[in-house]
């Protein structure tokens with residue numbers, strides 16, 4: 387049973403108001419916000435008062451109105467502090483520094499040596515990435531409001547524990563405590579599915595719809611779910627592990643150990659396997675380190691030249707993807723389904739067109755009519771950007787900043 391407390395509703399409404407500012411730049415009146423969010427004017431006034439108190443919003447003049455009182459124009463206070471988003475991938479770590487309007491200030495990318503990665507190595511790399519972006523942007527550490535970190539695999543949010551990583555032999559590592567100690571900053575952990583969904587909710591297709599599925603296609607595969615306007619996490623934060631649902635009974639061996647998983651067909655390893663079955667000696671299969679980007683870039687270049695093998699590989703991938711995505715559409719009845727991340731970025735329209743055709747063969751007519759399938763409009767950094775949004779939400783949930791304590795403190799400071 388969904389039983390949201392008044393505090394939860396207030397928190398969600400706060401996000402809703404701020405998302406308007408991230409949707410399109412430019413100042414807004416309280417009346418604009420009420421219209422855009424469909425919240426009452428009284429609720430918007432209340433929320434904006436709180437956000438002005440906390441310095442997240444600023445008044446920047448007045449809108450001219452014919453007669454009546456002039457209406458204050460509000461905008462995001464980009465200089466209120468900074469946010470850091472970290473995307474820990476299988477073979478690289480991307481760290482980005484943003485201002486509070488989520489404008490990028492600095493980025494750092496460093497590779498992970500794939501074999502035998504320990505939590506300590508990842509913590510070292512995250513620390514170096516964070517130090518580097520702060521130094522590059524000459525941004526003081528004291529102004530960082532939070533660090534959002536996306537770790538691959540399953541993450542238990544409440545305890546800040548990486549419970550399972552598909553790539554590394556980790557179980558139950560209390561990463562948040564380790565990282566908080568090292569970085570001395572507020573840490574918010576989650577996985578790339580949640581980060582991708584948040585990125586679309588704040589900056590992409592999810593701004594306009596309440597029911598959204600974000601299909602993440604990289605070496606790992608999964609679905610981020612935003613249902614009824616809220617990020618859906620499931621009972622233990624593992625919702626969306628659709629990449630490890632069965633697509634082909636007793637099919638290919640997946641990296642999780644099971645047979646026939648979606649990921650084993652539409653993740654980069656799956657795509658390589660399909661290519662291998664058609665052209666075992668193809669140079670794109672040369673195995674030295676991470677071949678995901680060269681494989682996908684090579685396939686994309688050959689597609690453009692009409693190469694029959696590349697066309698067949700992408701055709702088969704799209705057919706698998708359409709069938710697998712059809713399950714999501716039948717179960718969840720979303721309004722928009724976004725294909726995102728590395729595979730979608732490289733194979734783009736070719737993949738989309740084939741997936742759309744296959745989807746029609748595997749979906750009931752009614753939910754099929756209701757859904758729009760599209761490529762992600764976000765740039766290459768959806769996960770690190772979504773991780774920064776996670777840190778922003780964490781800051782907005784901070785009861786020291788937003789709550790009875792802060793209101794009392796602000797009132798006192800003003801007298």
Ligand SMILES: [Zn+2]
Pocket residue numbers: 629630631640641642643644647649
């Ligand atoms: Zn699997």
